[in-house]
Amino acid sequence: MSAAGLIAASLLVPAAGAAGIALAGRWPNLRESVTLVTAVTLLGCVLGLLPSVLDGGRPQLFVLEMLPGIALGFRVEPLGMLFALVASGLWIVNSVYSIGYMRGNDEEHQTRFYVCFALALAATMGIAFSANLLTLFLFYEMLTLVTWPLVTHHGDAEARAGGRTYLGVLLGTSILLLLPAMIATWSVAGTLEFLPGGLLRDAGLSNAALGGLLALYMFGIGKAALMPVHRWLPAAMVAPTPVSALLHAVAVVKAGVFTVVKVIVYVFGVETLAEVRAADWLPVVAGFTILAASVVALRSNNLKRRLAYSTVSQLSYVVLAAAVLVPISIAAAAFHIAAHALGKITLFFAAGAIYTAAHKTEVSQLDGIGRRMPWTMAAFTVGALSLIGIPPCVGFVSKWLMLQGVFAAELWSVAGVLLASTVLNAAYFLPIVYVAFFKAPNGELHGEAPLPMVIALTATAVGTVALFFLPELPLALARSVAGL
Amino acid sequence: MSAFGHYSYWITVLLMVAGLYIVIARGNLIKKLVGLSIFQTSVYLLYIAPGKLIGGTAPIIADGFRLYTNPLPHVLILTAIVVGVATLALGLAIAVRIREAYGSIEEDEILAADRDSGGGA
Amino acid sequence: MTLAHLPALVVVVPLLAAPLVVLVRRAAAAWAIATAACAFSFAAAILLSAEVAAHGPMSYHLGNWPPPWGIEYRVDALSAFVLVLVSGIGTASALYAWRSAAAELSRDQLYLYYVMHCLCVAGLLGMTVTGDAFNLFVFMEIASLSSYVLIALGRDRRALLAAYQYLILGTIGATFYVIGVGLLYLATGTLNIADLAERLPQTASTRAVLAALAFITVGVSLKLALFPLHFWLPNAYAYAPSAVTALLAATATKVSVYVLLRFYFGVFGLRLVTETLPMAEILLVLSLIAIVTASLVALWQENLKRLFAYSSVAQIGYITLGVSMASPDGLTAAVVHLFNHGITKGALFLLLGGVALRAGGATMGSVQGLGRRMPLTSLAIVIAGLSLIGVPGTAGFVSKWYLVLGAIEAGRWWLAGFVVATSLIAVAYVWRFVEAAYLSEPGPATPGRGEAPAAMLAPALALAAACVFFGLQTSWTVGSARRAAELLLGGVP
Structure with missing residues (x-):
């Protein structure tokens, strides 16, 4: 199949899968088979595009003209490739996990759940491959809308309230800030295509205007969860755990930081920003978000909430790394998108497994749970170590790259933030590991969660370690984003 | 030229304002329609009066007919009169139906009846 | 002929x-x-x-x-x-x-x-x-x-x-x-x-x-x-x-x-x-008031036809707002929104008519749990509603794009902010429907399972599809609007 055909297939396969899932809704086994087949096919399509991207090719596909001069178009570049690989690869694992979770917890509306999930993946692929800001924005909003039914899955008052915050913050920031920023960009630059070196490079904007525009973008991309527009992420935790795992640790939040990196690299241009120092405020906001979110995570007793704030903090690592504005730190930002995804999905899988097997949601209830669920808690430990940045987990690699960037830019305060946050990460993860394995278990007897869930969380944990030893592929893509 | 030189305009404006006042101030549906007709009539005058030339004749192109009145406003107003009659007829028809449905043609009584039967539909 | x-x-x-x-x-x-x-x-x-x-x-x-x-x-x-x-x-x-x-x-x-x-x-x-x-x-x-x-x-x-x-x-x-x-x-x-x-x-x-x-x-x-x-x-x-x-x-x-x-x-x-x-100023002020007040009033309506009627008053405000800019982008926005809002509201009222026929009235009560009883109608109402909000990929987005562009090109950032901020009110009233239709259990007023008759559903769905089509393929709508704007600003038609 041609490259353009593969791009089209990457978008259409999950969309067609959604239709197939809806049609097969009455037969659960068939329905889940459709999901799995779709997920595997999607990964196949994305992998089909990989060789040419690694060779420096930029396969593209332009469908139609959305607005005069702005096409609905797709172009695969390394960062999008990396994001698409992570999302589509983890979708397979997550589907296996979902089957165990949704059946194990007797959830309702399972067809709607799988349909929206497939549509969310289609939107994610659209974001990853978009060739211009408008296409990206189209799929960005679509992702918000199709994940809303997943967040409000339970339909009760809590889910409604969570859904309102989710929609209000994400749609609100994107319409209120991102859309005007985009239109202003169009107004001054006359194009919205992602250009290497930045499409605003020759627009002749003053430093203040660049800084203001950058602020509109950074806070307009609510999915990146910079404080104070992070509230939607904890609110989204009312969703079933597979949603939190894939969407609110991988697809949706990564769409946010992906857009941030994309905007910094291809809209503003790293060199332009570094030259005019219009982004000097960004490390401050990102650093504050990292530390503040870590502190909130430390004080949260609810496990999913703790993980959510940990995500807020980790997302700002990506923003911070991008804001350091040297090539190696851009590579670190790109790499961390993949590294954090693997670690965090493992942690969420473990949290969901604990909920399914033991019906426990609070950190204080986890005494000795490692003895009853050794596989789950072992995986949890691996994920936690990765996020803290301890070898042999992939998180170490991204932290290493980040520090290289910081040294290159000689931003010692950023190094301090990284150090402090590492301590905080350890402070909110390690006690869980400690009580799980070294305290006496209490309460009813239970074993591991259903087998598909255990398989899924083991797989991602193994991946987290494996990527430490074999980081060539994501590293190659990440370095290529930074032009290294 | 004195302020009363254009007395036809004064009459036009008087009718216009009086008609509008009746439409706004009266609660009786029939009286409102009467006001509306007066209002429309003022427009007929507005068009026709300037079309009339003193000493002018019908527009005939022949010897002896040198000064003639512009016929176009008359034609226009003929149309407008038809429209006005149609509007009045329709308005009265609706008023009749309202009387059948509510038993009244007083606006406040009708609104009160709707309120009593429970606002939202 | x-x-x-x-x-x-x-x-x-x-x-x-x-x-x-x-x-x-x-x-x-x-x-x-x-x-x-x-x-x-x-x-x-x-x-x-x-x-x-x-x-x-x-x-x-x-x-x-x-x-x-x-x-x-x-x-x-x-x-x-x-x-x-x-x-x-x-x-x-x-x-x-x-x-x-x-x-x-x-x-x-x-x-x-x-x-x-x-x-x-x-x-x-x-x-x-x-x-x-x-x-x-x-x-x-x-x-x-x-x-x-x-x-x-x-x-x-x-x-x-x-x-x-x-x-x-x-x-x-x-x-x-x-x-x-x-x-x-x-x-x-x-x-x-x-x-x-x-x-x-x-x-x-x-x-x-x-x-x-x-x-x-x-x-x-x-x-x-x-x-x-x-x-x-x-x-x-x-x-x-x-x-x-x-x-x-x-x-x-x-x-x-x-x-x-x-x-x-x-x-x-x-x-x-x-x-x-100062017609432009007068029109601008009236449009702004229309958008805010009518949108807020719409938010509190129980009768859906009334709700979207007030929304129409607000949307007309967006059109006259574009007129008041008297610039190429502003007039393009006004003309294109005239069309886009026409098909959006047409779709919405046709769909609500289907609900009214099955339920005896289109109120917030009769759309409780509608997502399960009339899935196609509900989905189409959501799509038309998204167009009303101006979500990208729908016709309404195109209008909003030009409205905001017109404001920014005129250097009026506050106006651009106003346009995008007020569209969030539309999110609120459209989402009242979405929550009622998809998150509530069907109530006594909800119609039974089944769509409106095909003769009613077909034109309604066609218009809803048009909302999406003209959101993605805009060369005809924007092209016509752009030519119309040039024509109007060029003076004599």
């Missing part, structure tokens, strides 16, 4: 269909004739639009009397665009009425319904195509009188009062318009719109012209329901038969906007409207 006669035929066919329907009287035949006439106009409008895009404006002289003595019909980029909208919605509404009107009206009244439908569509098309200011008044009254009748046909007795109020206000509006035209005639001695534009700058009596501008503005504003002259609209939309609400909401106010655009830019000219009188 050649292309040259199409400008007349597009109006004459539905106009003549009306007496024909009276003669045949049988409901089925009446429906067939009305639908065929509207469909003919739709096809003719599309042909005209293509012709105008290829060869420039067309002028048709009725009875071979050359303008300015005879009546001229004129089709240019703007009028062709509006013709397509009006005839398209007219056709959709006629198709829809086959089941909808049959369910809401008594059998012996049905043929009269189609008479009025034909007259209304013919009147609106005539307003659009005519190049004569007085002829425009006649068509305006044809469209208005028939729409009063159509509204009065509603099942609820409040429809009668709504029709009566609309009759009074509509007649005042039309009379104001005709007073303005009379003053222009006194000042220039012509009624042809193009001729007026040429002669106005030479006229001595500027005071009469300014008075004409004021009268025409107020008169047309009444018709297009510009705040604060919108009081007739919510009741008229809420209690009219479903097919009528869709027809009027999608076309009647839009054609009035068209008239406003024609007079502001085609007759009085930019200088008179924006410099001599």
Whole structure:
């Protein structure tokens, strides 16, 4: 199949899968088979595009003209490739996990759940491959809308309230800030295509205007969860755990930081920003978000909430790394998108497994749970170590790259933030590991969660370690984003 | 030229304002329609009066007919009169139906009846 | 029948269909004739639009009397665009009425319904195509009188009062318009719109012209329901038969906007409207108030038809906001939103009509859990609702894009912020429906499982699909709007 055909297939396969899932809704086994087949096919399509991207090719596909001069178009570049690989690869694992979770917890509306999930993946692929800001924005909003039914899955008052915050913050920031920023960009630059070196490079904007525009973008991309527009992420935790795992640790939040990196690299241009120092405020906001979110995570007793704030903090690592504005730190930002995804999905899988097997949601209830669920808690430990940045987990690699960037830019305060946050990460993860394995278990007897869930969380944990030893592929893509 | 030189305009404006006042101030549906007709009539005058030339004749192109009145406003107003009659007829028809449905043609009584039967539909 | 006669035929066919329907009287035949006439106009409008895009404006002289003595019909980029909208919605509404009107009206009244439908569509098309200011008044009254009748046909007795109020206000509006035209005639001695534009700058009596501008503005504003002259609209939309609400909401106010655009830019000219009188500022302020107040009022409505009627008042505010910018982007936004909002509201009211038919009324109570009972209808309402908000990928987004672009290009950031901020109110009222339909359990008022009849669902879904289509493929809509804007700002049409 041609490259353009593969791009089209990457978008259409999950969309067609959604239709197939809806049609097969009455037969659960068939329905889940459709999901799995779709997920595997999607990964196949994305992998089909990989060789040419690694060779420096930029396969593209332009469908139609959305607005005069702005096409609905797709172009695969390394960062999008990396994001698409992570999302589509983890979708397979997550589907296996979902089957165990949704059946194990007797959830309702399972067809709607799988349909929206497939549509969310289609939107994610659209974001990853978009060739211009408008296409990206189209799929960005679509992702918000199709994940809303997943967040409000339970339909009760809590889910409604969570859904309102989710929609209000994400749609609100994107319409209120991102859309005007985009239109202003169009107004001054006359194009919205992602250009290497930045499409605003020759627009002749003053430093203040660049800084203001950058602020509109950074806070307009609510999915990146910079404080104070992070509230939607904890609110989204009312969703079933597979949603939190894939969407609110991988697809949706990564769409946010992906857009941030994309905007910094291809809209503003790293060199332009570094030259005019219009982004000097960004490390401050990102650093504050990292530390503040870590502190909130430390004080949260609810496990999913703790993980959510940990995500807020980790997302700002990506923003911070991008804001350091040297090539190696851009590579670190790109790499961390993949590294954090693997670690965090493992942690969420473990949290969901604990909920399914033991019906426990609070950190204080986890005494000795490692003895009853050794596989789950072992995986949890691996994920936690990765996020803290301890070898042999992939998180170490991204932290290493980040520090290289910081040294290159000689931003010692950023190094301090990284150090402090590492301590905080350890402070909110390690006690869980400690009580799980070294305290006496209490309460009813239970074993591991259903087998598909255990398989899924083991797989991602193994991946987290494996990527430490074999980081060539994501590293190659990440370095290529930074032009290294 | 004195302020009363254009007395036809004064009459036009008087009718216009009086008609509008009746439409706004009266609660009786029939009286409102009467006001509306007066209002429309003022427009007929507005068009026709300037079309009339003193000493002018019908527009005939022949010897002896040198000064003639512009016929176009008359034609226009003929149309407008038809429209006005149609509007009045329709308005009265609706008023009749309202009387059948509510038993009244007083606006406040009708609104009160709707309120009593429970606002939202 | 050649292309040259199409400008007349597009109006004459539905106009003549009306007496024909009276003669045949049988409901089925009446429906067939009305639908065929509207469909003919739709096809003719599309042909005209293509012709105008290829060869420039067309002028048709009725009875071979050359303008300015005879009546001229004129089709240019703007009028062709509006013709397509009006005839398209007219056709959709006629198709829809086959089941909808049959369910809401008594059998012996049905043929009269189609008479009025034909007259209304013919009147609106005539307003659009005519190049004569007085002829425009006649068509305006044809469209208005028939729409009063159509509204009065509603099942609820409040429809009668709504029709009566609309009759009074509509007649005042039309009379104001005709007073303005009379003053222009006194000042220039012509009624042809193009001729007026040429002669106005030479006229001595500027005071009469300014008075004409004021009268025409107020008169047309009444018709297009510009705040604060919108009081007739919510009741008229809420209690009219479903097919009528869709027809009027999608076309009647839009054609009035068209008239406003024609007079502001085609007759009085930019200088008179924006410099001599502060019309742009007045329009801007009224639009802003309309958007905020009507959106907020919409938020609290229980009756969905009323909710979207108030939303119409707000959306008209966006259109007049674009007009008030008087810039290429602003006018493009106004013209394209005229079309996009037309199809969006058309879709919404047709869909709500389906809900009303199955549930006996379209209220917040009757859409509880609708997602499971009428899945297609609910989904289409959500899609049209997204278009109302202006989510990318829908028609509404395109309008918003140009509105914000116009504001930013004019350096008015606060206005850009206002536009995007107020669209969040639309999110709130659309999401009230979404939460009721998808997160609530079906209540006692919710209809049972099953969609509306196919004859009603099909045109409604077609319009909802159009909302998405014109959000992704905008070369025709934006292209036409852009040409129309250039035409308007270029002075004489």
